[in-house]
Amino acid sequence: MNSETKSRILDLHRRNTLLNTPAPSLMVTGAMDFGADERYAPIDERMIATAAEALEAGQTHYVDVPGIGPLRAAIADYLRTAFNGQYQQANVIVTAGIQESRFLTLQMIGDSVERVAVPEVVHPGVKKALGVRPLQVETMAVDAQGLPPIAEIRKALEAGNRLLFLESPSRLTGAAYSAESVAAIAEAAAQFEAVIIWDQGLAPWAEGYVSLAAKAPGQTVAIGEAFPGMGLASWFIGYIAAPEQWIASMQSQKQIMAICTSTAAQYAALEASKLAAESHASQLPRLNAARQALIAALGTTEVIPGATASVVALRLSAGKKQQVLKELQDAGYNAADGADFGMEDVLRLTISQDSTALLAVANVIKGA
Amino acid sequence: MANPAKTGTNLLYALIAQARGYSDAIIMGRGDPDFDTPPHIVEAAKRAMVEHHADAVPAEGLLALRQAIAERVKRVNQIDVDPATEVVVTNGGQEALMLMVLAALAPGDAIIIPEPNYNTYHDALKFARVEKIGIPSTAATNFRTDPAAVRAALTDKTRALLLVSPNNPTASVIQRADLEALIALAHERDLIIIADDIYDLFIYDDYQHISPASLPGGKARTLTLNALSKSFSMTGWRLGWIVGPADLMARVRELKAAITGGTSVISQYAGLAALTGPQEPVQMMADAYKRRRKIVMDALDEMGIKYGVPQGGQFVFADISFTGMDSAELAEKILTDQHVLVYPGAAFDKERGQYIRMTFLQPEDKLQEGLERMRVAMKNIMGTH
Ligand SMILES: Cc1ncc(COP(=O)(O)O)c(C=O)c1O
Numbered sequence: 001m002n003s004e005t006k007s008r009i010l011d012l013h014r015r016n017t018l019l020n021t022p023a024p025s026l027m028v029t030g031a032m033d034f035g036a037d038e039r040y041a042p043i044d045e046r047m048i049a050t051a052a053e054a055l056e057a058g059q060t061h062y063v064d065v066p067g068i069g070p071l072r073a074a075i076a077d078y079l080r081t082a083f084n085g086q087y088q089q090a091n092v093i094v095t096a097g098i099q100e101s102r103f104l105t106l107q108m109i110g111d112s113v114e115r116v117a118v119p120e121v122v123h124p125g126v127k128k129a130l131g132v133r134p135l136q137v138e139t140m141a142v143d144a145q146g147l148p149p150i151a152e153i154r155k156a157l158e159a160g161n162r163l164l165f166l167e168s169p170s171r172l173t174g175a176a177y178s179a180e181s182v183a184a185i186a187e188a189a190a191q192f193e194a195v196i197i198w199d200q201g202l203a204p205w206a207e208g209y210v211s212l213a214a215k216a217p218g219q220t221v222a223i224g225e226a227f228p229g230m231g232l233a234s235w236f237i238g239y240i241a242a243p244e245q246w247i248a249s250m251q252s253q254k255q256i257m258a259i260c261t262s263t264a265a266q267y268a269a270l271e272a273s274k275l276a277a278e279s280h281a282s283q284l285p286r287l288n289a290a291r292q293a294l295i296a297a298l299g300t301t302e303v304i305p306g307a308t309a310s311v312v313a314l315r316l317s318a319g320k321k322q323q324v325l326k327e328l329q330d331a332g333y334n335a336a337d338g339a340d341f342g343m344e345d346v347l348r349l350t351i352s353q354d355s356t357a358l359l360a361v362a363n364v365i366k367g368a
Numbered sequence: 369m370a371n372p373a374k375t376g377t378n379l380l381y382a383l384i385a386q387a388r389g390y391s392d393a394i395i396m397g398r399g400d401p402d403f404d405t406p407p408h409i410v411e412a413a414k415r416a417m418v419e420h421h422a423d424a425v426p427a428e429g430l431l432a433l434r435q436a437i438a439e440r441v442k443r444v445n446q447i448d449v450d451p452a453t454e455v456v457v458t459n460g461g462q463e464a465l466m467l468m469v470l471a472a473l474a475p476g477d478a479i480i481i482p483e484p485n486y487n488t489y490h491d492a493l494k495f496a497r498v499e500k501i502g503i504p505s506t507a508a509t510n511f512r513t514d515p516a517a518v519r520a521a522l523t524d525k526t527r528a529l530l531l532v533s534p535n536n537p538t539a540s541v542i543q544r545a546d547l548e549a550l551i552a553l554a555h556e557r558d559l560i561i562i563a564d565d566i567y568d569l570f571i572y573d574d575y576q577h578i579s580p581a582s583l584p585g586g587k588a589r590t591l592t593l594n595a596l597s598k599s600f601s602m603t604g605w606r607l608g609w610i611v612g613p614a615d616l617m618a619r620v621r622e623l624k625a626a627i628t629g630g631t632s633v634i635s636q637y638a639g640l641a642a643l644t645g646p647q648e649p650v651q652m653m654a655d656a657y658k659r660r661r662k663i664v665m666d667a668l669d670e671m672g673i674k675y676g677v678p679q680g681g682q683f684v685f686a687d688i689s690f691t692g693m694d695s696a697e698l699a700e701k702i703l704t705d706q707h708v709l710v711y712p713g714a715a716f717d718k719e720r721g722q723y724i725r726m727t728f729l730q731p732e733d734k735l736q737e738g739l740e741r742m743r744v745a746m747k748n749i750m751g752t753h
Contacts, residue, residue, distance in 0.1 A: 099629030128626035
């Protein structure tokens with residue numbers, strides 16, 4: 001069919017480079033996939049039981065837009081205990097996963113301040129969310145670990161930006177801001193009365209982690225997956241925790257584009273909230289050990305230092321990276337391309353606890 | 369007096385909050401079926417929690433579900449789609465609606481919207497910075513959208529046409545001749561059609577639901593939304609879809625990846641069970657709505673309230689202009705007096721203040737009681753007004 005209307009809109013979409021940024025898949029497709037954002041995690045049968053009971057009891061209807069009360073309270077609780085965040089139930093919106101958290105925060109807070117500054121290296125989901133509706137986007141340069149240094153953050157604020165997006169840990173390298181850096185970011189945010197969207201989704205796997213939510217609660221909009229590592233990645237459940245003045249506009253947008261989050265996922269997450277602390281404590285050393293074994297097996301390959309046990313980022317020359325990616329693919333493996341995040345010479349492996357597959361990957365990389 | 373600043377979704381939420389304060393409230397407003405999801409679907413979800421909890425799900429949805437959707441739209445709607453490239457699974461009809469608007473329109477474009485209409489379309493257009501061109505309709509014509517009125521309203525910026533049939537809140541079904549005329553107009557003026565078929569399984573009397581994409585010239589320019597929320601009583605699962613031509617659907621997929629990334633794997637397996645399992649529960653619910661529709665129409669007749677005869681869907685849109693009151697004021701009074709919640713027409717369109725929407729989504733005895741209380745409230749209100 002020859003339609004000018006269609007050609008025009010398709011052309012607009014085609015030229016929307018933000019929207020079209022390639023992104024890794026969310027969930028691994030099998031034991032040989034190290035490229036997805038989330039590794040496989042088993043699910044506790046108590047979570048299944050709670051979700052099943054809720055459905056059988058008729059929790060199959062619309063629920064409150066920002067989430068069921070007990071889950072909002074449990075997320076606020078978790079943020080207080082795990083990250084020292086100053087949040088109550090009223091500060092929390094349950095989302096249909098991390099991408100909805102990115103979208104609602106960037107688009108709705110962005111709309112009120114008209115522009116946003118994001119790191120040059122960031123999860124492609126951020127660019128995608130910004131591509132949905134035009135917003136002025138500025139970038140902050142990053143250091144070798146993929147994090148904007150304090151000087152860059154200050155520069156963005158001095159240039160008039162009042163909304164910044166930061167990942168800590170970085171979704172590409174796993175590097176996280178130190179306590180001193182977080183304090184400095186908090187101070188800058190307060191000085192400029194800026195809002196920081198703070199993606200802390202990988203935090204459970206970072207030792208000695210400090211959240212901006214603890215240092216600048218009035219300035220921080222924290223986002224993440226609801227209880228990562230608990231087997232809920234494909235159930236799509238995340239959170240936004242924000243000062244109350246930002247909740248209303250995001251909640252009303254959530255109503256417009258979703259009505260609410262699926263009840264099965266919410267009840268499973270509610271049960272996960274009770275199990276997460278213990279589970280994270282037992283998963284972390286195992287992930288760390290798997291990561292160390294991988295690094296040792298990689299020999300002289302340059303590993304970007306990062307505090308996060310669930311990822312390893314390798315620095316490779318651009319030519320080498322293409323070759324490694326190809327050889328991994330030929331051998332049936334998969335890794336994430338740093339180029340999708342804005343860092344050409346990096347390749348990311350999502351750590352699984354299956355050490356045999358990990359060591360085989362190391363061999364392919366070394367051999368390339 | 370209802371707060372005039374409260375309109376649209378905010379107005380609804382204020383009334384819902386008030387209704388929650390009454391332990392004996394009867395809700396004849398919200399579009400949430402009273403039936404729980406059929407048990408075989410819940411069972412399938414439970415199995416999926418064990419067997420598929422970590423399945424990788426692409427942004428467009430599981431292939432098995434997309435195949436089931438393709439079969440469904442072929443069987444029910446006579447729309448032919450390729451599950452590989454022409455189906456995207458969404459978080460309910462609501463996300464589908466937002467994605468269709470964003471995929472078909474750019475800021476500054478205009479779209480024709482028959483009015484009144486589902487209020488979220490207004491909100492989605494605002495988000496997308498798209499201009500709305502409203503085509504008003506009235507109870508006197510059972511809220512028919514006149515193709516001649518659509519033609520007269522077109523502007524240079526008009527790029528799309530919204531067709532919700534059966535409509536929410538008016539319960540009108542677009543008749544074949546009108547639909548053919550509208551598709552011809554879309555062809556002549558090169559408009560994309562955004563079709564919302566969410567109530568397509570609930571049709572009354574001799575009316576017939578026809579999907580625009582099933583008619584000649586329809587498919588290549590039509591995005592069609594549907595969801596399991598209303599048909600299988602699955603509002604809490606958040607499962608819907610869009611079907612359409614591959615070129616536009618590729619954009620829908622990108623937008624879906626940017627907004628939510630994917631749809632819960634458990635809901636997808638539940639949806640698969642709904643579409644491929646026994647269809648009797650749908651018929652049982654459709655029969656119940658048919659009986660309830662008659663109960664509501666009879667009660668309104670008795671109260672002397674005029675309405676558009678519901679041709680489909682789950683509600684009736686009634687004209688309360690004889691009260692001399694604005695619908696928000698009347699809804700608040702009925703709620704305060706007798707704890708019965710009906711939705712003010714003003715929530716759907718600020719020009720529709722002389723209507724109220726009543727759903728049939730309550731068991732018959734409760735519906736009867738709600739209508740009886742409403743009769744008492746109307747008497748009290750009219751006596752003092
Ligand atoms: C016409 C119409 N479209 C879409 C929706 C969205 O439904 P859901 O997101 O629950 O599937 C509704 C809900 O009331 C509706 O009435």
